[in-house]
Amino acid sequence: MATPFGVLLRDARRRVGLTQDELAERSGVGVRTIRRLETGSGNDPRIGTVTLLADALDVTPDERRDLLSAADGRHQPPAQRTAEPPAPAPQVSLPAVPPEVAESADHLARVIATQLRREEELRRVHDPFPLPVRWRQAPEHLADHWDNICRVPAGVAATPLDLAGEVGDVADAYRRVPSRRLVVLGRAGSGKTVLTLRFVLDMLAARAPGDPVPVIFNIGSWDPTATPLRTWLADMLQRDQPGLAAAAPGGATLAAVLVDTGRVLPVLDGFDEIAEGLHRPALETLNSLSLPLLLTSRFAEYERAVTAVDVLTSAAVVELTDLTPDDLAAYLPRTARRGTDWGPVMAALRDGDANLAEVLSTPLMVGLARTVYSDSRDRDPADLLDTTRFPTPRAIEEHLLDTFLPTVYGGHGERRGRDVARVRQWLGFLADDLDRRGTGDLEWWRIGGSLRASSRVLLVTLAASVATALVDWLVFIPLFTLKSGTAPHWRSTLADGLLIGPVVGVPFGLLYLLMVVRRGRITEPTRFRVRLFDRSGRQPGFRRKLTTRFVAGALCGAAAGIAYAPAAVLVKAVSPHITLPADTGLLVRATLIDAGLCAVIFGLACGAVFALAALLEAPANLTTATSPADLLAANRTTTLRLTGVLAVVLTLAIGLGGYLIVTGWRAVAGDFGGVIWGLPNGLLIGLIGGLSAGAGYIVAFTAWGHWLLFTRIRLPLTGRLPWAVTALLDDAYRRGVLRQSGAVYQFRHARLQEHLAKAYRATR
Structure with a gap:
């Protein structure tokens, strides 16, 4: 890049x-x-x-x-260069960009502002007022020299900056750092994520056209040994904003140009969540780059990385402080329902209750305590003072985490209790799945549990085979009966579906194995719309993409054609109304010729149609929906439109192309062979081929097809998720159990994900 x-x-x-x-x-x-x-x-x-x-x-x-x-x-x-550190720091001159790139940056700023304001509302950050998250200067050994932070020339000593403040000052504090590199440290639940929300919103409020757009990236999913940071940033932008996958002038994507030209200000949240062993290369990579950024991390993980490598070059470092009893006394009573009394808890805090003071020192636990007690009619905050039930701070935290779900789902009565237990089990499965994959991003196209590669291939093959059999029984057989005036024998009908199913399913399974599984790929959501021969989104490598698709489609079609000929012979063999030639040699030769002809017909038709798919793919609009639910709906629509068009074209290609090829063959070689390919019969064969290939394409090569097969069907059948998976996720988001980060969901906090996963594993 x-x-x-x-x-x-x-x-x-x-x-x-x-x-x-x-x-x-x-x-x-x-x-x-x-x-x-x-x-x-x-x-x-x-x-x-x-x-x-x-x-x-x-x-x-x-x-x-x-x-x-x-x-x-x-x-x-x-x-x-100046002898004194500038205050505020001068704006960095960014290279000029084409109007399309500038427009995409402005649109990105509007979309992010809308999303984050919604996040603040759902988290009730301003209800009744924001918790006073404060920070102080971190220990000196965690930050770079002030001369480097302030970017002063050699021989000039920089004056240390006073960066202490609270949540509403974070954008101003960042602007006072000349290097535009700031690290925010804090323990779990100390308010780092909420601070990044406020930072981005304040920066966007003061943003002028052409300024960088602050974007929050969950850096925990980055592997610095496999992907350069700028490449990863561009990939994440395209995941969350599909419209940025469109080509900019010059060939690169809009996302890549935005990152490369400094139009994106990375807000890297969760340095501590990077996989074990990758903190060192991650910090080394960040030090090799000079781009402005804001980085958040837990204190201990960052300190270990700095000790092993070095400080983050030119970065100032601040540390979030704990909430005080005075903060809680001003906040919690104002969140309570009528009749809820926080007085005993406040009194215990003033008297020095060490357990409560430790637990209620972070915004995460204060938010949970508010939900469990202030929002509930039948719970008394004084229960937290019971040292028999809660002898340690950890016991209080586990209680708050454990009671959170029953509170937000209204777990009253026996039936409601059963409902909450099921929701806990479902969310626990999702949390455990994320833990096993070492991520916090709940991407709908990756939900599927721990499934071996062989099982995935088998399911894709089975799904394509079943879809083909259903098409044969529900579409082809009735139309054939209507055309011929005679219904086929039930044995022929049954054999036709059972044999033709694998004819299509097995080639798609093999192609899925070779093109997806063996290459270690994850089929991600489409970043295009269906448009007729739109050239605007074609990027370098388009011809190679076209060739690859043609070859893959031709191989798949040829394999299906070769298998179709003997399958047709077997169907005829079980039919009581059809007599096969008594000469075995003649039958074998006829079958081989039919297999060759079908391989040519299906191979050319499938290759041409799969290549046509690339011509129909136009870049997604900048206005393409970016929430998880809307992205899923958009992918479903795009997938069905594309496969619908391809199915129709493939039907005509097999029907008409087969008619021409078989007619030409008979003109040259005579009537030798068993293929019956009159135009009506050819179109019927083309119809079953088109519909079956469309179903196979969906389950093998689209993110929505994988979601449908691995998540919407398999997991409910095994009891791990409900049939209405999307409703479960949307409802959990509205209740504050999940949060939205671009086009994916995350659990409200890593501690909640960890707690639910642990509880789920304990019940297995």
Whole structure:
């Protein structure tokens, strides 16, 4: 993926009309070096190399300054350096971008602001007022030198900044940091996530057109050893905003250009959630980049990473502090229903109750206590003072976590209790599934439990086979009866469905094994719409994509065609109304010829139609829905539209193409062979092939098909989830059990996910 320097270099080269070879000859820089710099696959360029390239391109002074700044994020022209740390820090000059990119950035800002305001409402952050989340300067050994943070020149000492504040000041505190790199530390439940919400909303409120857009990324799912950070950021943007997968001028996606040109300000939430053993390479990668960012982490995990590697370069570090008894006395009584008395709890806190003071020192536990007691009519906060039931702070925390679900789901009475128990079991399964996969992102296209690769292939094969058999029995047989005026014998009908099913299902299963399972791929939601021959979204590699799809479709179709011929012979063999030739040799030769003809017919038709799918894929709109439920609905619509069109085209391709091929064969070789391919019969065969191939394509190669097969059917059948899975997730989101992060759900907090997963495993 191109870096900001690569984008600037490529644009400057194209403006003067030079090829990479011509620029290499004029500058004396190797063409391979230029190619690596433009694609971002090499190391950061040396200043001498940048100077040679700038001279060869005859750029303006401003363009030269932009190239130097992009080549080294810490480099500033001498005229911009000051002896004192600026306050506030000057805005970083971003490279110019095409209007489409600027428009996408502005749209992204509006979408994120709308989503996060909704999140604050559901979390009742302002009801009745925000908890006073405060922070102080972190220990010095966790932060870089103030000279580096303030970006002062050599020989000038920077004055340390006073960054202490509370939740409403976070954006201002960030702007006072000249390096635009800030780390927020805190223990579990201390308010880091809520702080990032407020930071993004405040930054967006003050954002001017062209400024970077702050975006929250759950960095826990990033593998720094496998994916460069900028590539991962662009992938996450496209996941949450499918419209950003469209191509920008120059060929890269809008998401990639936004990241590469600094139009995105990464808010990296959950450094501590990165998989064990990856904190060191993650910190090393962050130190190799100079992009502005805000990073959150638990204190202990960040301290261990810093001790093993080094501090985050040029980053200031602050630490969230605990809530005080005065904070609680001002907050909890105002959240209570009439008749709920927090007085005894407040008195115990003032008298120094160590257990309560430790538990109610974080916004997470205060929020749970509010839900369990202030929102309930039949629970008394004074129960928390029972040292027999709750002898330790951990016991109080487990009580609050355990009582949270019955409270938000209204668990009163025997029936309601059974309902809550089922919901707890379902959510526990989801939490356990996330724990096993080491993530907090509840992506609907990955829900499926721990299923072996062989089981997935078997299910896809079985689903495609069953769908084909149903098409044969419910569509093909009635139409054949209507056409011929005679219904086939029941044995023929049964055998036809049972044999034709695997003819289509097995090739799709094999193709799924080779193209998805063996390559370790996860089929993700589509990022396109169905449009007729829309060229706007075609990116580099489109021809290769077209060729790959044609070959895959042709192989799948040819395999089905080869299997179809002997299957048709077997169906005839069990039919009491059809007599096969007595000459076995003649029958075998006829079957082989039929298999060859069917392989050609089905192979060419399927290859052409699968390639046609690429021509029908146009980029998603910027306005494409980005919530989990809306993204699922959009993918269902796109999948059904695409497969509907392809099924019709495949029906005609098999019917008409087969008629022409068989007619040509008979004109050359005579009537030898058993294929009956008159135009009506060919269209009927094409219809079953088109509908069956469409069903196979859905279950094997689309995220919605996997959701339908592995989640909506398999998990309810095994009792792990309800039949209305989407309703369960949406309801949990509205009740505050889940939260939304872009196009995925997450549990309200990692502690809640951990608690539910542990309880689920205990019941198995």
